[in-house]
Amino acid sequence: MTLTIWLQAILDGAVIGATISLGAIGVTLTYAILRFANFAHGEFITWGGYFALAALSAFAGWRDLSAWLGGPIEPFSFGWPLILAALTAILASAALALILDAVFFRRLRRAKIAIASVIGSFGAALVLRNLVVLGYGADPEYFSREIQIAVHFGPGLRITADQILLVGLTAALVATLHLFLTRTQMGRAMRGVRENPDLAAVSGIDVAGVIRATWAIGAALAAVAGVLIGLTIQLRPSIGFDLLLPLFSAAILGGIGSVYGAVLGGLVIGISESVAVLVIGPEYRAAISFGVLILILLVRPQGILGART
Amino acid sequence: MAEPALSLRALEAGYVKGVPIVRGVSLDLAAGEILAVLGPNGAGKSTLVRAIAGLVRRFAGEIRLGGKSISNLPPHRIVAEGFAYVPQLANVFADLTVEENLALGGYMLRRGRAARAARVYELFPDLVGKRQVKAGRLSGGQRQMVAIGRALMVAPRVLALDEPSAGLAPIVVEHVFAMIRRVAEAGTAVLVVEQNVRAALAAADRALVLAEGTGRLAGTAVDVAADPAIARIYLGAPPAAAAAPAEAGP
Numbered sequence: 001m002t003l004t005i006w007l008q009a010i011l012d013g014a015v016i017g018a019t020i021s022l023g024a025i026g027v028t029l030t031y032a033i034l035r036f037a038n039f040a041h042g043e044f045i046t047w048g049g050y051f052a053l054a055a056l057s058a059f060a061g062w063r064d065l066s067a068w069l070g071g072p073i074e075p076f077s078f079g080w081p082l083i084l085a086a087l088t089a090i091l092a093s094a095a096l097a098l099i100l101d102a103v104f105f106r107r108l109r110r111a112k113i114a115i116a117s118v119i120g121s122f123g124a125a126l127v128l129r130n131l132v133v134l135g136y137g138a139d140p141e142y143f144s145r146e147i148q149i150a151v152h153f154g155p156g157l158r159i160t161a162d163q164i165l166l167v168g169l170t171a172a173l174v175a176t177l178h179l180f181l182t183r184t185q186m187g188r189a190m191r192g193v194r195e196n197p198d199l200a201a202v203s204g205i206d207v208a209g210v211i212r213a214t215w216a217i218g219a220a221l222a223a224v225a226g227v228l229i230g231l232t233i234q235l236r237p238s239i240g241f242d243l244l245l246p247l248f249s250a251a252i253l254g255g256i257g258s259v260y261g262a263v264l265g266g267l268v269i270g271i272s273e274s275v276a277v278l279v280i281g282p283e284y285r286a287a288i289s290f291g292v293l294i295l296i297l298l299v300r301p302q303g304i305l306g307a308r309t
Numbered sequence: 310m311a312e313p314a315l316s317l318r319a320l321e322a323g324y325v326k327g328v329p330i331v332r333g334v335s336l337d338l339a340a341g342e343i344l345a346v347l348g349p350n351g352a353g354k355s356t357l358v359r360a361i362a363g364l365v366r367r368f369a370g371e372i373r374l375g376g377k378s379i380s381n382l383p384p385h386r387i388v389a390e391g392f393a394y395v396p397q398l399a400n401v402f403a404d405l406t407v408e409e410n411l412a413l414g415g416y417m418l419r420r421g422r423a424a425r426a427a428r429v430y431e432l433f434p435d436l437v438g439k440r441q442v443k444a445g446r447l448s449g450g451q452r453q454m455v456a457i458g459r460a461l462m463v464a465p466r467v468l469a470l471d472e473p474s475a476g477l478a479p480i481v482v483e484h485v486f487a488m489i490r491r492v493a494e495a496g497t498a499v500l501v502v503e504q505n506v507r508a509a510l511a512a513a514d515r516a517l518v519l520a521e522g523t524g525r526l527a528g529t530a531v532d533v534a535a536d537p538a539i540a541r542i543y544l545g546a547p548p549a550a551a552a553a554p555a556e557a558g559p
Contacts, residue, residue: 185416192402192413199402201384202362202394204417204463307404 004156009274011153015163015232017250017270018170022225023243024250024262025177026218032194032257033214034109036117040100041222042240042247043128044093048223049230049239050132051092053141055085075161077148078231086227090220097219098212100124125241132237140234143227166228173221174263181259186213194257245286246273249293255306264304268292312376313337314498315361315392315467320370322360329368330356332522336557338467343489343499344557345509345530348519349543354502355397357519358469361500362394363387375466389417391466397475397502400456403445407436410444410455414462422462429458432488450481457488468492469500474508486512506543510534517557518542527555 023045030038059081060066069080104124108117150158181187192200193210201207229239236242250269254261269289276288296304315338323330330353338344346354359365361372363384372380374390382390402410411429415422430437433454439447444455453473460468473489474482486508493499503509510516516533518526520542526533533539 185412188405188409188413189416191405191409195402195404196399198364198384199396199399200413202364202388202396203413203459204385204388204415205413206383206385 002156005278006275007154008157009278010271011157011159013271013274014267015159015166015270016274017267018167019225019228019232019266020243020246020250020270021263021266022170022173022221022228023247024254024266025174025259026222027247028251028254028256028259028262029190029214029218031251033190034105034117034211036114036121037248038121039118039244040121040124040128041218042242042244043125044097044219044222044240045226045229045243046132046235046237046240047096047128048089048093048219048226049235050136050141050226050237051089051223052082052085052227052230053136053143053235055088056081056143059085072144072146075151076165077144077146077160077162082143082227082231086224089223089227093219093223093226094216097215101212101215125244129237129241136237138237140236141230142234143230160232162232166232169224169228170263173224174259177217177221177259186210190214246270246289249289253293253296253303255303257307258303258305261303261305268296268304311340312373314340314342314375315500316371316373316376317361318371318373320357320360320372321368322356322365322370323368324356324365326366326368330365330522331360333370334517334519334522334524335370336517336524336527338498338500338557340466340498341493341496342515343493343501343513345513345516346500346502346519347506347509347516347533347539348525350504351521352519353522354519355471356522358394358471358500358502359396361387361392361469385417388463388465391463393460393463393465393468395456395460395468395470395473397472401444401447401452401459404443406441406443407447407455408440410459411462414459417463425462425464429461432461432491433458449477450484453477453481453485454488457485457492461492465497467498467500469502471502472504473501474503474505482508506534506539515557517555524555524557527557 023041027038027041030041059069072079104120105117108120148160148162150160153159181191189200189205189210190213192205193207197207246269250265251262253268254265272292273285273289276285317334317336320334321329321332334357346357348354356365360367363382367380371378374392377390379387379390402413411426412422415425435451436454436458439451444452447455473485477485489499489501490512501509501513510530510533513530515528516530517524518533518539525542526536526538
């Protein structure tokens, strides 16, 4: 195998890893602030994608708006309708997460039995996934059936404009999240609640408000991941479930609770899965990422960027 | 007559319903006054102050701040009413810088956060050069300064400190209590829960001694220090005067 093939696998893995990172940030934030592993988080990715699909269908049915918004923006495969649909999906997913917390998880939290929230999240995931199947069926859906030609990206490497956008958008969102966490009072409050909820409360921080912000931010990032998966691959009701283990692997690998660790973990998982396909075939893709996870945890049990407790 | 800064009436509180740890405690604390809450281990001192802060369930009784009931408010609303609490352990955000700790202390302030922080740095000049240092990397004394500074960001009506001398060198304890006196002189009512009886009584105006969750002895710091009953309470034997619960009031 030539170097180009290896580099192409790494590039493809970075694209997949960027999507995993967006989902893993939500997993790690939820774990750090709400203190439970939310197995329903993958479904926010699915719902985000399908919310955007529903919005796109609604825009398409509104002829005047559709004509005004126009066609694809070169060199991408999509235009303003998908951008508006993505914004709608972000808001709708954040609202879904807040409703889910208000009617379900908040009650479990009050019971102060951590395992109840974890098992409850399994149940919520099943309900959410099957609601998508009920509405859209199990067949794949696409935002666009246009074929996009990949462009040259260095010697022998190819990537589509949508994939470049995916990586760029992920980087921009991570940078924005970094600024939010370090420069805003709500961001500092989230870090405070993550470290010590009681101290945060007696500092005047509305911990319940911080929890709501955590749900909304996690679900919004997951919705972006869902839209990007729909854009670059396809939408299926099982995408959230299929991504669940990579999401948790990325969050744990990077150091649970660390946003930057989740990003790094997502890239490591994405690239190792992609490279594994070249070495031992696609059927062992998941096993390789877990092998990497185990190896890194043996050397650094707290994860790459996690703090020792 | 002015309302006390803090007033408790027959407060019962604890972690499990039906098992009160604080049992029928009453006290009044005036502005600018320092009240030391003393007692042996397990007397309910920390639970008392955590109950006022809204972190422990109140089963009965009333808590008033400046005449307004805060009995049913959540912790962040109690802070907004003017009660600031410095816990004994984990009293700073270790992963956050000194500046960020102070910013979080003033979380509920809409404006004037920088001016309040400047006042804290005036009170604790040692922190000026440590603004960008994570609180977890500071010495014990500096951490205590950050913890008190964080609480002072809201210019509280009442400042409650749980064991501010714990784990500190004697010279640092002296410094911390000097700071507490300065805070009280500026008009803030201070409630200090302490194991260090000598240091607490030296700084306090009045004292309340708890045992088994109830007030056993109350009076001026000088009177309590001279009362032989305090030794008996610390040694575990109920004093003769313990038949009626003691109430701390001016």
